[in-house]
Amino acid sequence: MFRKALFSERGKNYPDFSPLLQSFVTGRQYYIVDKGKTMDGIFAKMLAMARAGIAPRDRGEFCSVGYVSAVLEGANGRLYRGVNIDLACGLGFCAERSAAAAMLTDGEHVVRRVVCVNREGALMSPCGACREFLSLLAPENAETEFLVGEEPVRTVKLCELLPMNWQRPPLPAEERR
Numbered sequence: 001m002f003r004k005a006l007f008s009e010r011g012k013n014y015p016d017f018s019p020l021l022q023s024f025v026t027g028r029q030y031y032i033v034d035k036g037k038t039m040d041g042i043f044a045k046m047l048a049m050a051r052a053g054i055a056p057r058d059r060g061e062f063c064s065v066g067y068v069s070a071v072l073e074g075a076n077g078r079l080y081r082g083v084n085i086d087l088a089c090g091l092g093f094c095a096e097r098s099a100a101a102a103m104l105t106d107g108e109h110v111v112r113r114v115v116c117v118n119r120e121g122a123l124m125s126p127c128g129a130c131r132e133f134l135s136l137l138a139p140e141n142a143e144t145e146f147l148v149g150e151e152p153v154r155t156v157k158l159c160e161l162l163p164m165n166w167q168r169p170p171l172p173a174e175e176r177r
Contacts, residue, residue, distance in 0.1 A: 039153045046071040046079060046115040047123075047147065053081050053095075056119050062088040067119045070095035074103050075110035075140070096130040100137065109137045111144045113155075123148055131162045 039047070053069030068084040082098025096116055103111070111134055116124045125148050126134070134141045135158060142159040149155075159165070 039147075039150070042073060043113065043115065043147050043153070043155075046073060046113065047117070047150075049079060049081055050115045050117045051121045053083055054117065054119055054121060055083070063092075068095040068116065068124065070099045070114060070116040072096070072099045072103055072111050073113040074106070074108035075112055076106075076108045078103075078106065078108065080106070094127060094130050096126050097133055100134065104137070110140045111137070113145045113147070115147045123150065125156070125161065131158060134158060135162055135165055135167070 050069045050071045053066070053071070055066040056064070057066050058064045064086045066083045067086070070082055072080045072082075074080060080099045080103040082095045082100070082102060084095045084098065085092040096114060099114075100111070103109070114126065114134075116126060118124050125146060134144060142157070142162075142165070144158040145155040146158070146161065147153075147155055
């Protein structure tokens, strides 16, 4: 379970909350992982970071940002967060690609895990463009895990979300069933 908590002072110690989230205190609403949750620590941290990244803002009539937030774990173990950018002309991009750009800037191209949430903090699966984008960064990304359910905890691999990838040879007929 996740419960909402409102922090008002930066850096104040909250002993009843997970120490994993102490660094996320900024005076906004965050989701704290309750004790007894079966989600592993990395996915829990990624989910908290993604929810903390939600900060919807409209930058005039032609631009909005922060309605979707994503966190990627690179093969190097580092976490990368990004938010969506929507532009009236269609040149915006998704939160997953924003996080991937930060990861690529850091020299990493293999993604272990992805967590993406909408403005309400609900989990989302990646759009087709993001699936394709991540698959093209590295062949290893076919094994990238996406958190798609909390209770029960459920993950799905990129190769399951993108089963007929054009860059891989088709499966033999006996394996397609």
